[in-house]
Amino acid sequence: MSTDEKPSDKTPLEPLVALRNRIDSIDAQIGELISERARCAQSVAEVKKASGEPQVTYYRPEREAQVLRKAMERNTGPLGDEEMARLFREIMSACLALEEPIKVAFLGPEGTFTQQASLKHFGSSAVTRPMSVIDEVFREVEAGAVNYGVVPVENSTEGVVTHTLDNFIGSNLKICGEVELRIHHHLMVSDVTHTEAITRIYSHSQSLAQCRKWLDAHYPKAERIAVNSNAEAAKRIKGEWNAAAIAGEMAAQLYGLKILSEKIEDEPDNSTRFLIIGTEQVPPSGEDKTSIVASVKNSPGALHELLEPFQRHKVDLTRVETRPSRSGAWTYVFFIDFKGHIENERVKLALADVAERVSDLKILGSYPKGVL
Numbered sequence: 001m002s003t004d005e006k007p008s009d010k011t012p013l014e015p016l017v018a019l020r021n022r023i024d025s026i027d028a029q030i031g032e033l034i035s036e037r038a039r040c041a042q043s044v045a046e047v048k049k050a051s052g053e054p055q056v057t058y059y060r061p062e063r064e065a066q067v068l069r070k071a072m073e074r075n076t077g078p079l080g081d082e083e084m085a086r087l088f089r090e091i092m093s094a095c096l097a098l099e100e101p102i103k104v105a106f107l108g109p110e111g112t113f114t115q116q117a118s119l120k121h122f123g124s125s126a127v128t129r130p131m132s133v134i135d136e137v138f139r140e141v142e143a144g145a146v147n148y149g150v151v152p153v154e155n156s157t158e159g160v161v162t163h164t165l166d167n168f169i170g171s172n173l174k175i176c177g178e179v180e181l182r183i184h185h186h187l188m189v190s191d192v193t194h195t196e197a198i199t200r201i202y203s204h205s206q207s208l209a210q211c212r213k214w215l216d217a218h219y220p221k222a223e224r225i226a227v228n229s230n231a232e233a234a235k236r237i238k239g240e241w242n243a244a245a246i247a248g249e250m251a252a253q254l255y256g257l258k259i260l261s262e263k264i265e266d267e268p269d270n271s272t273r274f275l276i277i278g279t280e281q282v283p284p285s286g287e288d289k290t291s292i293v294a295s296v297k298n299s300p301g302a303l304h305e306l307l308e309p310f311q312r313h314k315v316d317l318t319r320v321e322t323r324p325s326r327s328g329a330w331t332y333v334f335f336i337d338f339k340g341h342i343e344n345e346r347v348k349l350a351l352a353d354v355a356e357r358v359s360d361l362k363i364l365g366s367y368p369k370g371v372l
């Protein structure tokens with residue numbers, strides 16, 4: 001402290017000193033408890049190893065969902081429930097990394113919303129690997145090069161990501177989880193951009209569509225160029241003086257871009273749902289969802305017949321999506337999501353009835369309902 005500081009400046013600091021001492025002592029306790037928790041997680045790993053199973057799986061999605069839900073239920077504030085769960089998400093992620101760092105392939109490049117969703121779901125101790133297309137995410141998981149994959153499946157403004165659904169038809173992978181992300185789009189430029197001369201705007205086609213009204217109003221004449229991802233758009237404009245990109249904040253940070261206009265999406269509650277894909281069926285967590293795909297011949301009343309057992313057995317549908325089948329003209333596949341796990345009695349009864357009414361039925365997986 002400098003000698004010319006007035007003594008009166010010191011007085012209000014005293015309660016601050018006491019509070020900071022208190023915080024230091026709480027932090028020391030939290031630190032000890034986190035270490036104790038981490039040692040418990042290590043012991044869990046030992047037990048799993050000793051189980052004698054040919055392939056030990058350290059990561060347990062159903063248990064992690066339960067831990068997060070408990071953290072939210074216990075919370076009495078002042079932190080919000082989600083904030084509290086996010087802290088526990090990070091503690092668990094670090095504990096799991098002691099057992100085995102989890103490897104996750106996502107729709108890249110670095111800086112995409114899918115990477116953001118992967119980190120939100122697995123925490124920042126996960127090792128994330130960018131893939132250039134959705135098919136590659138599926139292939140990487142199938143080949144065993146990573147433990148899980150993360151792919152976008154639907155957006156609240158733009159609807160379904162057909163490429164992801166089509167991949168499930170020919171794949172044996174299971175859906176192991178879901179995660180939702182609020183999507184905020186920003187218009188960004190690089191240090192070479194002449195901002196008054198923007199004539200080209202790059203982004204992913206879904207993002208361009210999600211900002212269509214804003215672009216019509218602010219850049220009616222600029223050419224809109226769709227590229228593989230918004231992170232690729234962000235990367236690309238670094239060498240073009242007349243171009244801007246639409247992407248998320250992570251991409252702006254990663255590629256050192258300046259945000260010109262924030263939150264330019266047309267719908268304020270724009271969000272995207274992502275799926276976690278893996279190789280095994282997840283046991284029940286207590287609050288689960290199931291996704292199936294069913295093939296149906298196009299005949300009058302086919303859809304009603306397909307959905308009727310869900311109503312009769314009181315299974316709540318959360319989404320129904322139709323895609324033309326690739327295997328024959330006028331055959332359709334329906335992607336259906338509903339509440340419950342395939343081990344639940346009502347779900348078993350409904351699915352048994354559905355199986356009798358369709359030409360093909362595939363269970364894509366039962367998984368914990370997204371917590372964060």
Ligand SMILES: C=C(O[C@@H]1C=C(C(=O)O)C=C[C@H]1O)C(=O)O
Nearest residue numbers: 041044058059060063092095096
């Ligand atoms: C400790 C375990 O292993 C992992 C770590 C968890 C944790 O830190 O709470 C939870 C589930 C698993 O992903 C466990 O299975 O309980």
